[in-house]
Amino acid sequence: MRSIDINRMIDESKFNRFHGLVLFWCGFIIVFDGYDLVVYGSVVPVLMQAWGLTPIQAGSLGSYALFGMLLGALIFGPLADRIGRKNVILFCIALFSIFTGIIGWAKTPAEFGIYRFMAGLGLGGVMPNTVALMTEYSPKKLKSTLVSIMFSGYSVGGMLSAGLGILLISRFGWEAVFFVGALPLFALPFMVKTLPDSPSFLLAKNQTEKLGEILSKINPEFTPQKDDKYEMVIPKKTGMPVITLFENRRSLSTIMFWISFFMCLLMIYGLNTWLPKLMDKADYPLGSSLMFLFVLNFGAIFGAIFGGWAADRWGSKKVLIAFYLLAAVSLTLLGFKANMVVLFVLVAIAGAATIGTQIIANAYVSQYYPVHMRSTGIGWALGIGRLGAIVGPMMGGILLSLDLPLMQNFIAFAVPGLIAALAIWFVQEKYADMRSTAAAEEQVSPQSKSIDAIAK
Numbered sequence: 001m002r003s004i005d006i007n008r009m010i011d012e013s014k015f016n017r018f019h020g021l022v023l024f025w026c027g028f029i030i031v032f033d034g035y036d037l038v039v040y041g042s043v044v045p046v047l048m049q050a051w052g053l054t055p056i057q058a059g060s061l062g063s064y065a066l067f068g069m070l071l072g073a074l075i076f077g078p079l080a081d082r083i084g085r086k087n088v089i090l091f092c093i094a095l096f097s098i099f100t101g102i103i104g105w106a107k108t109p110a111e112f113g114i115y116r117f118m119a120g121l122g123l124g125g126v127m128p129n130t131v132a133l134m135t136e137y138s139p140k141k142l143k144s145t146l147v148s149i150m151f152s153g154y155s156v157g158g159m160l161s162a163g164l165g166i167l168l169i170s171r172f173g174w175e176a177v178f179f180v181g182a183l184p185l186f187a188l189p190f191m192v193k194t195l196p197d198s199p200s201f202l203l204a205k206n207q208t209e210k211l212g213e214i215l216s217k218i219n220p221e222f223t224p225q226k227d228d229k230y231e232m233v234i235p236k237k238t239g240m241p242v243i244t245l246f247e248n249r250r251s252l253s254t255i256m257f258w259i260s261f262f263m264c265l266l267m268i269y270g271l272n273t274w275l276p277k278l279m280d281k282a283d284y285p286l287g288s289s290l291m292f293l294f295v296l297n298f299g300a301i302f303g304a305i306f307g308g309w310a311a312d313r314w315g316s317k318k319v320l321i322a323f324y325l326l327a328a329v330s331l332t333l334l335g336f337k338a339n340m341v342v343l344f345v346l347v348a349i350a351g352a353a354t355i356g357t358q359i360i361a362n363a364y365v366s367q368y369y370p371v372h373m374r375s376t377g378i379g380w381a382l383g384i385g386r387l388g389a390i391v392g393p394m395m396g397g398i399l400l401s402l403d404l405p406l407m408q409n410f411i412a413f414a415v416p417g418l419i420a421a422l423a424i425w426f427v428q429e430k431y432a433d434m435r436s437t438a439a440a441e442e443q444v445s446p447q448s449k450s451i452d453a454i455a456k
Helices: 006-011 017-051 055-083 085-103 109-137 140-172 175-180 183-194 199-204 208-218 241-246 251-281 286-314 316-334 340-368 371-401 406-425 437-442 447-455
Strands: 003-005 229-231
Touching: 003 006, 006 199, 006 208, 017 055, 017 085, 017 109, 017 140, 017 175, 017 183, 017 208, 017 251, 017 286, 055 085, 055 109, 055 251, 055 371, 085 109, 085 175, 085 183, 109 140, 109 199, 109 340, 109 371, 140 175, 140 286, 140 340, 199 208, 208 229, 241 251, 241 371, 251 286, 251 316, 251 340, 251 371, 251 406, 286 316, 286 340, 316 340, 316 406, 340 371, 340 406, 371 406
Parallel strands: 003 229
Antiparallel strands: none
């Protein structure tokens, strides 16, 4: 009888076809997650004109999906720790795809808001679980890099949204860009067959044959045998899942994560909603205004990939602080009306240092907590952060209604970057993935006890 250490086998594995498949599907999911979130910013100037919306009304309408995301992240993050990430991911994809497509038939702002809220539930649930799944299957040395590459799909989705907005809105109306958001439904049958579930969940359900098959793909030199005894460090769960985020001296770091997520998501969703309108108000044509949105998300790809590489090399905390400060500086400089080349460069830097930074933060938080609370940790951080995402569009609407100079509008979005940098500075890394002596005694490696730990 052999004892197979699942954690060690995954951590020490080399990137191969299996990792690539997980990366592909998780990245695919995030592409459409990003598309559905950014698409509102692409259509808001047209909707304001078509439905006669004020900036405050348009900002509030843009927040409906984010209210849904808040609930989705808080509900589906902890739920996945119990019923499996794969089940939750597939359900959330169906949910946000169906209701995004239905938005194309909305006739009133009320209908639009209801459908966006329902889509938001799925969007909020899919993000923490794709982060957790990618993290669990990533080799230890590549965790930040692979999660960052995966989350660069968010920016690809944002670019796709802006690009299709330029091509489709003037020809087919704003409805066309929402119909595109239903396309992931066609990928579900393939994902059911090829997307793996969490190794801890498979162990809990005693699906050892499937687990052995997955491990043989992770490490081609491993050949599963019937009498293999799989081991995985899974601390015993008790009480409310969110309470565990404050145990073992992680309280301060948890609160700081929540503050930084709030501030970063405020910047991201405020800009993705109002950047085209801000530039339109500064006398740039709609096509050029949407191009700014395209460049914002284009810059985020480089920020995420470079930031992920830098985080693996120098540590996530240092990189996050530097990027948040860079966000504050670039947003402040956007307030100066310069030539188009300079503006595009600043917008790209802003995208790299806001959207790209959030992608690095997702990976950082996912690795900070032990595996058994990983979905809960990232789910609650994103859930609390959604409050900032809700405030961002509303704050932008208020700023536009006040008719402030362009400089003051961008400074208002730059200040949260400074606050986020300060919050990350207070994160205590020495308590990351920490287990107390008592908790260590509850850790069980043998398969039968690991199953019991998860079940409880």
